Amino acid sequence: MNDLIGHFDREADSYPVSFGTDFIQARKWALIEAHAPVQGLAADIGAASGRHALELAVRRVTVVAVDPSAAMLERLRHQGQARGLENTPVPCVAALPELPFTDASFNLIYCFSTLLLLTPAQQERAITEMAQALRPGGILIVDVAGARSLAIRYWRRHYRRLGFAGVFGQRANDTQRMITDNGLRIVSSEAHGVLSQALLFPGLEKVPGLVRLVRGTETRPGWDARVSKRLPGLAERWYMVSQKPEPGAG
Numbered sequence: 001m002n003d004l005i006g007h008f009d010r011e012a013d014s015y016p017v018s019f020g021t022d023f024i025q026a027r028k029w030a031l032i033e034a035h036a037p038v039q040g041l042a043a044d045i046g047a048a049s050g051r052h053a054l055e056l057a058v059r060r061v062t063v064v065a066v067d068p069s070a071a072m073l074e075r076l077r078h079q080g081q082a083r084g085l086e087n088t089p090v091p092c093v094a095a096l097p098e099l100p101f102t103d104a105s106f107n108l109i110y111c112f113s114t115l116l117l118l119t120p121a122q123q124e125r126a127i128t129e130m131a132q133a134l135r136p137g138g139i140l141i142v143d144v145a146g147a148r149s150l151a152i153r154y155w156r157r158h159y160r161r162l163g164f165a166g167v168f169g170q171r172a173n174d175t176q177r178m179i180t181d182n183g184l185r186i187v188s189s190e191a192h193g194v195l196s197q198a199l200l201f202p203g204l205e206k207v208p209g210l211v212r213l214v215r216g217t218e219t220r221p222g223w224d225a226r227v228s229k230r231l232p233g234l235a236e237r238w239y240m241v242s243q244k245p246e247p248g249a250g
């Protein structure tokens with residue numbers, strides 16, 4: 001774990017502080033925005049340098065930015081100051097699968113591109129921990145990697161070469177189960193990456209215009225969105241939105 005934190009500490013200066021510009025990245029913010037409370041408390045788990053937390057903090061939402069990398073959170077803090085945010089995200093150095101929060105604290109918890117750094121068993125514990133930290137009616141948004149995807153194999157090799165344990169996915173059914181087992185109701189599930197993972201083949205990313213056609217733009221879905229919708233079982237990632245029921249809700 002310390003090695004992994006060191007890795008992200010070293011990435012902090014170059015990690016993006018704005019949303020990605022393709023459809024697959026832009027959907028992360030679109031989901032956060034669609035489910036953000038008008039006011040209240042949100043937690044960004046694996047917040048890095050704040051690409052989503054800084055944007056959410058512009059609203060009347062208090063955002064707790066959780067990350068084990070102190071360097072990432074320091075960059076987030078500087079970015080908040082540089083943007084003149086009154087409501088700067090509150091940095092919190094912590095790591096899944098444990099969270100230092102009391103139960104039923106948050107209206108919204110989201111966690112993108114982070115669960116895959118945990119083993120499948122830790123991912124299950126992490127979902128339980130996040131579900132417990134949600135208030136009744138609160139929303140959890142996570143992305144889960146597909147265990148059988150090409151991309152997870154590619155990134156596993158990449159991380160192992162760097163000396164880390166690797167990255168881990170789940171099967172589609174297990175993804176749904178680990179959410180519903182924690183008493184959450186699935187609101188939506190969208191598949192991404194069935195086609196875009198092919199861009200990992202050497203040279204393809206350099207074909208003029210191909211990345212844009214496949215991954216789409218901030219506002220326009222690419223070929224990947226269409227293919228992934230038809231073949232969700234082969235996804236590289238599922239973006240899952242779920243809700244903790246209010247007491248007495250049927």
Ligand SMILES: C[S@@+](CC[C@H](N)C(=O)[O-])C[C@H]1O[C@@H](n2cnc3c(N)ncnc32)[C@H](O)[C@@H]1O
Pocket residue numbers: 004005008028045046047048049051066067068069072094095096097111112113114117118
């Ligand atoms: C790939 S970045 C994702 C950043 C951002 N959520 C996004 O969607 O772009 C992963 C972040 O998770 C953090 N991280 C690593 N292990 C973690 C853990 N066990 N719990 C929470 N965050 C973790 C890293 O320090 C890093 O900042």
